Amino acid sequence: MTQVKMTVNGKDASGDVEGRTLLAQFLRDDLGLTGTHIGCDTSQCGACVVHVNGEAVKACTMLAVEADGAEVATIEGQANADGSLNVIQQAFQDHHGLQCGFCTPGMVMSAAALLKENPKPTEADVRHYLDGNICRCTGYHNIVKAIMAASGQDVSAIAAE
Amino acid sequence: MPKDGGIGASSKRREDVRFLTGNGNYTDDINLRGQAYVHFLRSDIAHGTLKSVDTSAAEGMPGVVQIFTGKDFEAVGGMPCGWQVTDKHGQPMQEPGHPVLAQGKVRHVGEPIAAVVAETYEQARDAAEAIVLDIDELPAVVDMKEAVKDGAPKVHDDLTSNLCYDWGFVEENKGAVDEAFNNAAHVTTLELTNNRLIANPMEPRVAVGDYSRSGGEHTLYTTSQNPHVIRLLMGAFVLGIPEHKLRVVAPDVGGGFGTKIFHYQEEAFCTFAAKACNRPVKWTSTRSEAFMSDAHGRDHVTKIELALDADNNFTALRTDTYANMGAYLSTFAPSVPTWLHGTLMAGNYKTPLIYVNVKAVFTNTVPVDAYRGAGRPEATYQLERLVDKAAHELGVDPIALRRQNFITEFPYATPVAVEYDTGDYVATMDKLEEMADIAGFAARRKESEAKGKLRGFGVNCYIEACGIAPSNLVGQLGARAGLYESATVRVNATGGLVVMTGSHSHGQGHETSFAQVVAEMIGIDENMIEIVHGDTARTPMGMGTYGSRSIAVGGSAMVRATEKIIAKAKKIASHLLEASEGDIELKDGAFSVAGTDKSVAWGDVTLAAYVPHNYPLEDIEPGLEETAFYDPSNFTYPSGAYACEVELDPETGQVTIERFSAADDFGNIINPMIVTGQVHGGLAQGIGQALLENCVYDSDGQLLSASYMDYAMPRAADLPFYDVDHSCQTPCTHNPLGVKGCGEAGAIGSPPAVVNAVIDAMRSGGKDVAHIDMPVSPARVWAAMNG
Amino acid sequence: MYNFDVERPSTIQDAVKAMGREEAQPMSGGQTLIPTLKARLAAPSVLVSLTGIDEMKGVCLDDEGRVCIGGATTHATVAREAEAHYPALASLAARIGDPAVRNRGTIGGSIANNDPSACYPAGALGSGATIVTNNREIAADDYFQGMFETALEEGEIVTEVKFPVPTAAHYEKILQPASRFPLVAAFVAKFSDGVRVAITGASNDGVFRWAEAEQALSSNFSPDAVAGLSLDGSNMISDLHGTGAYRAHLCGVMTKRAVAAIG
Known part of the structure; x- marks a missing residue:
């Protein structure tokens, strides 16, 4: 077992892990941060996306020991300080960008990374950025719309409620 | 103007807040004190005679709690089928046994053969690799038309062939249909395949079994679209546990699309093993396992x-x-x-x-x-x-045709x-x-x-x-279940409501839309209504969510129960208002006497129901809770x-x-x-x-x-x-x-x-x-x- | 996963030393290796993580004007930092996998693994790159030796890849719809002394140079020059997503489009 220490959502976190322990497992099982989900084992679905040192990564495809010393951000740390939804989260609710909610944490974390890189993405930008995030419920329409809305763009011309 | 509440309003979903903040409670998020983990050793060949399963080398591996094979389930029922189709000759379909763990034969890649319960998931998997299987491989049948030919290898030796049933519908019309084809001016023929799919809800299946020795009660947490159905099928047909000793909970479920309707071996196994091992047993499917074990x-x-x-x-x-x-x-x-x-x-x-x-x-x-x-x-x-x-x-326009x-x-x-x-x-x-x-x-x-x-x-x-539906018709068609839905509406003393529905939401937003219906009926704010689902201990009977049935059947049951609530509340209101029951109107959350300005608020009536000081005790019982079962026509x-x-x-x-x-x-x-x-x-x-x-x-x-x-x-x-x-x-x-x-x-x-x-x-x-x-x-x- | 120790060296020297341990396996971004470990298809005793070696990170130009990329440089970094020097290579890197994968996956890992459908082998072979390891330099033409086969010795680590910069280049791919790896992709690089064409995703022998197309394009750099050429599909990958014949056809289409994109 190896001791790892990291900052998770701004707070110090540590634990003893095996070499094979994945960051996603450490977050879920050791820290109880179960908002990071595991939806596949081939690094494709993106339900586990978190930020490590400010970059989106798949927490199921990174060893916990490799996050030693890193700053990790998960879905649990995304809301505003007063507990209200942040701009992206609020846009997902306003535009019905989630149904079962399982892919949602990864979607929100990917969206946050996209908007940091590209504050006014086009529809195509958003769709391509989500190559590594699979949603089975929404058909993506409202996810794309929500992310564009979160970037401050007018999405009223996009069809539907 | 779009409505801002009630029926027809695009109310924002209340469930979103927990999902968007990482506070959902999916089955894999449930960890019970002392739980062990199960790994299933699955067949990697499609068809074979299972001659032996030697677990001796695995038994002593680190962390192993107990290893189960088909033998442990010989006395247990198999997985039940919920629908019997009658073929065109009036005979019942061929219905093979379906063991929890393979017995005698393996019949598809992914079929569970043995189950290792261990302290950790990886230890269970390590030990499973030490199990020695002796399987005589048999030719597999994959193509359907080949499978029904004479001499094709049989998937089930005890059946007459690989044909489950040959169904004609409507058999009596066949002659007339053939005749019409003989007289047709034009016949168009098409041969096609409807491709095989895998549902792939993003949440893989999970089951956590628990057993309380003190009360002899089993609890199963599972990724299901219909926990009551699992309770009935697993309790009655597989493990012989009466419903009052079995609780099935399907908490937040990450998509279903049909594939989480069915009762699966892993659910029965975890329930069974929790008692056998005297500790909670958890199984979390990997995506790779899902591909070969989800229907x-x-x-x-x-x-x-x-x-x-x-x-x-x-x-x-x-x-x-x-x-x-x-x-x-x-x-x-x-x-x-x-x-x-x-x-x-x-x-x-x-x-x-x-x-x-x-x-x-x-x-x-x-x-x-x-x-x-x-x-x-x-x-x-x-x-x-x-x-x-x-x-x-x-040569005609396809829309016009x-x-x-x-x-x-x-x-x-x-x-x-x-x-x-x-x-x-x-x-x-x-x-x-x-x-x-x-x-x-x-x-x-x-x-x-x-x-x-x-x-x-x-x-x-x-x-x-x-x-x-209706249940009596589907029973004639071979369903071994009713297809009604139930709901209980419990009104609390201070006016809030809890609707306990047998429908299950796994993405459909029932917690929001069902509340809109009741809010509209009573004329109160949606936030006064809580929708409870997915727990056999908290809701009455339920047939669950599939076939786009929730609002039509479950919603109707909820409407019927709410109508009963309103009817009783009007009785109370008529007493409070000293008016005839027939003159009482409910609008915008208040009861009034038609043609007068006399009224009493919803909350006063609900309070009276639970603090029945000024109350027609001789006519009606205190309390305000009603259940309805709705069976569509x-x-x-x-x-x-x-x-x-x-x-x-x-x-x-x-x-x-x-x-x-x-x-x-x-x-x-x-x-x-x-x-x-x-x-x-x-x-x-x-x-x-x-x-x-x-x-x-x-x-x-x-x-x-x-x-x-x-x-x-x-x-x-x-x-x-x-x-x-x-x-x-x-x-x-x-x-x-x-x-x-x-x-x-x-x-x-x-x-x-x-x-x-x-x-x-x-x-x-x-x-x-x-x-x-x-x-x-x-x-x-x-x-x-x-x- | 089977369990393993993890070594996190901070220098190439320490990494090489760690690789001397029994059943040691280097791991760069892990985007292919970790899924492989999850499936228990590999059982190293020691994983030597290369992500903490600063001397293996970054993009720079050498004296010969080559773009030199450290082996542990992520795809995202290459996409950003090679853009000014070698846009076609940056564009290749920017289209590998998905954003989260690009933030972890590295050029060294991709080149060392030599997946027959990976993007970087096409970029390296098409550019005539030099693969630098902890003890030697290997020309790309000698390095890629078949599906998952390379010239690397046991324990040898790809520390850097040096890319000569062509006058123009383009990477054109069509995606395999499930994995989002290339179904077939062509990297076409136009140098002053000739044209190189590397194809990935198609052959059972992994990435390869299409000599006939190179020859045709060297004398006439236009889409028409490759229009009449064909490859034999009989030794090409044939799977759920396409036959060898289809892949052979796509080699021509991707090459032609890459040429057209260069203009």
């Missing part, structure tokens, strides 16, 4: 024929379908290609004579059962491809045993033509051609049947018309969806935002089936599409913004809300439009292709273009 969907091979008279009226329809059951009968598998498929073959058309033949076949593959739409997409696809082909052969043959008078009794209560297929087609901008298509095609691409337009109609029949526009790259064969328009008639709508979202998701799954998804076995029964590396899930960049409309509304005539259901429509209605559009594009490129099977992959399109 698959579709997989029909069909020949369909349409007879037309000289005026292009449809005179008869005849189909011949092989439906794959896989190696065992999953919970509702036999019903899918029969009662959920044959009864829909009339579609939107007044074809007077129809005969449907379905041969259900056992193969050495994972069991196949309901997947979003279940039987109805298969019916719609073949019919709507066939009508398009007929139009092409006759459809319109000419539409059913226009309701109620309409089809020749396949169902009665459509309402619908307006002309209205949805009119709407669709407007949405799809058919007039602008020629210009758009020119633009595509200027880029070296081909452009195609395809259209189709669909009819769906939701809320399959008929199915509901959503319908619609869909159009797809594709661009096709003739050099690569790649197809992109450029436009998709959907005009649906769902009857009355509770929450338009949620309904639209349901259609979006269905469209993505239907387009996924048409363009991308394919579950493929090789001839040895090895699953080739065994992960997301080979099973193509639709991604954001594969799909467009959809144009969705549900302003055409013919309310259902037989349920109190006038609702029809919307969950499956998108998946049912979209595949034929996509394929029709691709064929249109190929024709515009000079290649007259009669048919192309799904998924319409670049390789297939290229082969068809160059064939």
